[in-house]
Amino acid sequence: MVTTQRQKPVFRFAPSPNGPLHLGHALSAFLNQDMAAGGRLLLRIEDIDLTRCTPEFEAGIYADLEWLGISWEKPVRRQSDHFAxxxxxxxxxxxxxxxxxxxxxxxxxxxxxxxxxxxxxxxxxxxxxxxxxxxxxxxxxxxxxxxxxxxxxxxxxxxxxxxxxxxxxxxxxxxxxxxxxxxxxxxxxxxxxxxxxxxxxxxxxxxxxxxxxxxxxxxxxxxxxxxxxxxxxxxxxxxxxxxxxxxIYHHHRLVTDASGRKLSKSNGDTGLAALRGKGLSAADIRHLVGL
Missing domain, CATH: 3.40.50.620 (HUPs)
Known part of the structure; x- marks a missing residue:
């Protein structure tokens, strides 16, 4: 008898390298990794905006995710490689x-x-x-x-x-x-x-x-x-x-600042790299985002 193996669930975290990652990104990355337990987690770099996305910000994404303890399958899919x-x-x-x-x-x-x-x-x-x-x-x-x-x-x-x-x-x-x-x-x-x-x-x-x-x-x-x-x-x-x-879609709550405003790269909210520089740990970040 031929048996078929059930497909493992596939999740993806897909940030844009147009600024430093912040706590909102950390929440999304943690949730993707937690929910993908037993399945697969992919990382996609969404860099179709060629004017704002930079290699420096992309390198920062990898550094921040590694610090958070997020692991993903390789190779990473970069959108700018797939315009065709x-x-x-x-x-x-x-x-x-x-x-x-x-x-x-x-x-x-x-x-x-x-x-x-x-x-x-x-x-x-x-x-x-x-x-x-x-x-x-x-x-x-x-x-x-x-x-x-x-x-x-x-x-x-x-x-x-x-x-x-x-x-x-x-x-x-x-x-x-x-x-x-x-x-x-x-x-x-x-x-x-x-x-x-x-x-x-x-x-x-x-x-x-x-x-x-x-x-x-x-x-x-x-x-x-x-x-x-x-x-x-x-x-x-x-x-x-x-x-x-x-x-299947799962839209999670947003991380906001003290005024209730959604965190944004463009508004200069404190990035993960800055928090790491202040001595915070990955466990501290999980706590800050309510996990």
């Missing part, structure tokens, strides 16, 4: 008419939003508070787009959310085991509007690269912060459109 895979997925969506080139600059979009709101018409915004991209830009003719391409105008590629939902053809859900809502969660990608999948200064967006990476790395469990809870709606839609498997 993201481009292939994007090209497939373009051929199916699910993605369109968008030419409006951030300044032009802000002007449109300001004019609308000044006139008393509220502008739709996504869960992060950013205004939706003007939907009429998707209606340009092929001739007009061709002339804009030929003129050398910079552009991004955006998901046509209306068309994408029509093609998906059914309600979307994901399995959630985290610190907020749990169970089968109804996904509503429409609240994000026409999200960017690629732009001139970043060949792939977070949304596109993360679902492709998770599928290619056979990730079964995604453990990440609650700040990405709503983004999972977009990820579920892309998984359906690209015929990718869906992992």
């Amino acid at each position: 895979e993201y481009h292939a997925a994007l090209h497939g969506l373009i051929k199916r008419g699910l993605v369109y080139p968008s030419f409006l600059t951030r300044g032009q979009v802000r002007a449109r939003v300001s004019a609308s709101e000044a006139g008393g018409s509220p502008w739709p915004r996504d869960p992060d508070g950013s205004p939706h991209y003007p939907a009429d830009d998707r209606d340009r003719s092929e001739g007009e787009r061709g002339r804009m391409f030929a003129s050398g105008l910079k552009h991004a590629w955006r998901l046509d959310m209306t068309r994408a939902l029509q093609v998906a053809g059914h309600a979307l859900y994901w399995s959630e085991t985290g610190d907020g809502k749990t169970g089968e969660i109804a996904a509503d990608p429409s609240v994000w509007g026409d999200v960017v999948l690629s732009r001139s200064d970043a060949p792939s967006s977070y949304h596109l690269s993360v679902v492709i990476d998770d599928a290619l790395q056979c990730v079964t469990h995604v453990v990440r912060g609650l700040d990405l809870f709503h983004a999972t709606s977009v990820h579920r839609l892309l998984q359906v459109l690209l015929d990718l498997p869906q992992p």
Whole structure:
């Protein structure tokens, strides 16, 4: 009789090397390692932002994780090594008419939003508070787009959310085991509007690269912060459109400062390297993040 061995669960910790890791990252790394006990833990370097990500910050990630006692399988997947895979997925969506080139600059979009709101018409915004991209830009003719391409105008590629939902053809859900809502969660990608999948200064967006990476790395469990809870709606839609498997999601609580503000690299919160320099131990860090 032939027996099959049950696949071990696969977890991944996926920081971006655009600043020093802080306590919020430590919580996520600890949870991934703890929950992956008996399974596999991968490390992925999410460095698609070529302007902000640096080798120095990447080296800092390895040093901080080793100090915390986090161990991971090698080799590490670095997103900047896989732009061709993201481009292939994007090209497939373009051929199916699910993605369109968008030419409006951030300044032009802000002007449109300001004019609308000044006139008393509220502008739709996504869960992060950013205004939706003007939907009429998707209606340009092929001739007009061709002339804009030929003129050398910079552009991004955006998901046509209306068309994408029509093609998906059914309600979307994901399995959630985290610190907020749990169970089968109804996904509503429409609240994000026409999200960017690629732009001139970043060949792939977070949304596109993360679902492709998770599928290619056979990730079964995604453990990440609650700040990405709503983004999972977009990820579920892309998984359906690209015929990718869906992992189980666990969105954990966020580590905040004394004022209740989420820790952020950009706001200069105390990093793990600085805490290590003050003499704290990995056990101290576990205590500080409530584990």
